[in-house]
Amino acid sequence: MAADTREKLRERSALLWDEQPRAARGPKPAVTRExxxxxxxxxxxxxxxxxxxMPAVAEKVGFTTMATxxxxxxxxxxxxxxxxxxxxxxxxxxxxxxxxxxxxxxWAYAKRAMLCARPWLAELPFVAAPHGPNxxxxxxxxxxxxxxxxxxxxxxxxxxxxxxxxxxGSSDTAISLARATARGISTEEWAEAxxxxxxHAINDPRYPILSAIxxxxxxxxxxxSPLPTRAGRPRTMDESFDFGLERVLDGIELYINNARL
Amino acid sequence: MAADTREKLRERSALLWDEQPRAARGPKPAVTRExxxxxxxxxxxxxxxxxxxMPAVAEKVGFTTMATxxxxxxxxxxxxxxxxxxxxxxxxxxxxxxxxxxxxxxWAYAKRAMLCARPWLAELPFVAAPHGPNxxxxxxxxxxxxxxxxxxxxxxxxxxxxxxxxxxGSSDTAISLARATARGISTEEWAEAxxxxxxHAINDPRYPILSAIxxxxxxxxxxxSPLPTRAGRPRTMDESFDFGLERVLDGIELYINNARL
DNA sequence: ACTTATCTGTGTATGCTGTACACAGAAACA
DNA sequence: TGTTTCTGTGTACAGCATACACAGATAAGT
Numbered sequence: 001m002a003a004d005t006r007e008k009l010r011e012r013s014a015l016l017w018d019e020q021p022r023a024a025r026g027p028k029p030a031v032t033r034e035x036x037x038x039x040x041x042x043x044x045x046x047x048x049x050x051x052x053x054m055p056a057v058a059e060k061v062g063f064t065t066m067a068t069x070x071x072x073x074x075x076x077x078x079x080x081x082x083x084x085x086x087x088x089x090x091x092x093x094x095x096x097x098x099x100x101x102x103x104x105x106x107w108a109y110a111k112r113a114m115l116c117a118r119p120w121l122a123e124l125p126f127v128a129a130p131h132g133p134n135x136x137x138x139x140x141x142x143x144x145x146x147x148x149x150x151x152x153x154x155x156x157x158x159x160x161x162x163x164x165x166x167x168x169g170s171s172d173t174a175i176s177l178a179r180a181t182a183r184g185i186s187t188e189e190w191a192e193a194x195x196x197x198x199x200h201a202i203n204d205p206r207y208p209i210l211s212a213i214x215x216x217x218x219x220x221x222x223x224x225s226p227l228p229t230r231a232g233r234p235r236t237m238d239e240s241f242d243f244g245l246e247r248v249l250d251g252i253e254l255y256i257n258n259a260r261l
Numbered sequence: 262m263a264a265d266t267r268e269k270l271r272e273r274s275a276l277l278w279d280e281q282p283r284a285a286r287g288p289k290p291a292v293t294r295e296x297x298x299x300x301x302x303x304x305x306x307x308x309x310x311x312x313x314x315m316p317a318v319a320e321k322v323g324f325t326t327m328a329t330x331x332x333x334x335x336x337x338x339x340x341x342x343x344x345x346x347x348x349x350x351x352x353x354x355x356x357x358x359x360x361x362x363x364x365x366x367x368w369a370y371a372k373r374a375m376l377c378a379r380p381w382l383a384e385l386p387f388v389a390a391p392h393g394p395n396x397x398x399x400x401x402x403x404x405x406x407x408x409x410x411x412x413x414x415x416x417x418x419x420x421x422x423x424x425x426x427x428x429x430g431s432s433d434t435a436i437s438l439a440r441a442t443a444r445g446i447s448t449e450e451w452a453e454a455x456x457x458x459x460x461h462a463i464n465d466p467r468y469p470i471l472s473a474i475x476x477x478x479x480x481x482x483x484x485x486s487p488l489p490t491r492a493g494r495p496r497t498m499d500e501s502f503d504f505g506l507e508r509v510l511d512g513i514e515l516y517i518n519n520a521r522l
Numbered sequence: 523a524c525t526t527a528t529c530t531g532t533g534t535a536t537g538c539t540g541t542a543c544a545c546a547g548a549a550a551c552a
Numbered sequence: 553t554g555t556t557t558c559t560g561t562g563t564a565c566a567g568c569a570t571a572c573a574c575a576g577a578t579a580a581g582t
Binding site: 207 | 454
């Protein structure tokens with residue numbers, strides 16, 4: 001790795017973690033770094049990550065494009081700060097007597113809700129990007145919920161990886177819908193666009209099972225979920241997430257119970 | 262949704278699915294669409310998604326930037342094709358007597374390996390993007406493995422969502438490492454960069470549990486895994502993935518067994 | 523109070539991107 | 553032999569991230 005790259009990463013990380021002392025000389029900045037981040041987040045919330053440009057941020061804040069660079073050395077550094085701020089704090093835990101399973105469920109719901117509320121967060125690749133205080137807080141909150149199980153540290157971390165992985169991975173459809181909604185696309189139009197490609201499978205010999213599922217009476221694309229649902233007991237997108245989460249929690253619970261023996 | 266947007270999506274989808282008839286008049290194209298896609302994938306493999314620009318693709322193929330637009334109407338459409346091609350075919354199943362659990366495990370490993378082999382795939386957000394033949398094939402392959410359980414269609418689709426979610430979500434660390442490796446960054450350097458931010462938790466009162474784990478004798482950052490491992494039984498990144506997958510499969514198995522009653 | 527160092531926001535400029543458009547030549551049909 | 557239609561090229565433009573130099577503002581040191 002070029003020393004250049006390493007230095008840049010260190011600088012980005014420092015911007016997230018280290019309070020920089022206020023400059024002694026010179027005029028005071030017109031706004032704070034927090035103001036710039038707030039403006040950037042507002043833009044991303046409204047018009048998506050593609051609209052988050054340095055000129056747009058500058059205009060929102062009220063000064064010239066280049067002035068933004070007085071607050072953040074690069075767009076990457078600004079986005080780092082946006083991510084950590086937009087992530088927010090993890091939810092407060094339910095209570096002391098709820099048990100780890102309810103707490104983990106609570107955490108997972110909150111994480112999913114956070115990702116759907118700010119769908120642009122999921123567009124940012126994890127490229128050894130600096131992780132800030134809030135990112136660590138979410139991890140800490142999960143570890144707290146699982147600590148009562150008495151699992152050894154490496155198991156706790158792996159449980160975090162499981163639940164985090166399931167939540168972020170399985171929410172991509174919901175996030176896609178959220179992104180579409182944020183841009184003024186109706187749920188029906190979104191479902192039509194997503195479902196259109198699935199329909200290519202129908203009657204295609206390469207996809208016998210998918211085709212059977214999609215044409216079975218229990219299959220079908222609904223507005224609430226592009227995945228097949230049974231007429232009598234349709235499972236919405238959120239219900240599918242819940243269903244999957246319970247399976248994951250079952251697996252974790254089984255391990256915990258076995259580990260206690 | 263603007264009719265414009267919808268039409269563009271339809272065009273992108275058509276490019277993935279519909280064989281366009283060869284033009285009758287005019288000169289024959291110098292290369293094929295597949296050649297263009299191959300060149301683009303080569304660039305992305307070598308230098309990441311950021312290096313995948315229209316000029317770069319054109320130069321690789323051997324003609325002018327604008328000629329690329331004779332093959333794909335937009336960069337988005339080109340990337341659609343790259344994604345589907347780069348994903349490749351799902352692995353052949355193990356055999357008729359291996360059982361669903363071994364088959365699903367096999368599928369999950371293959372999917373993870375595919376994502377790590379082409380880390381730039383994970384950088385592309387799922388924005389109601391068209392899904393091509395290979396994408397459907399991976400789904401079909403999974404459904405095949407789970408079909409023998411006799412679960413109803415909606416359960417099969419949800420199981421797919423669970424495993425797909427876990428695999429893609431929990432592989433982000435491994436993908437990040439793969440991306441770094443592809444760019445010539447050593448594993449040690451990568452681990453140092455990722456671990457640096459975790460270390461901020463140490464002795465910070467906001468992260469008591471994380472701090473305790475990181476400073477415990479079983480904690481520590483190793484080259485193979487930025488997550489804590491126990492000295493006696495270190496769990497590498499891949500082992501953590503396996504461990505988590507087995508928990509997920511346990512949860513699924515429990516449901517299947519209960520459903521059979 | 524005056525100098526001087528230093529910081530802020532601005533203006534200008536550069537190289538890169540995706541892509542629109544018009545054109546010249548080539549290939550097949552009439 | 554036109555005529556049509558498609559391919560690859562050249563030119564052009566708007567928008568992006570960002571480098572650089574500058575003017576004015578500010579506060580520390582004298």
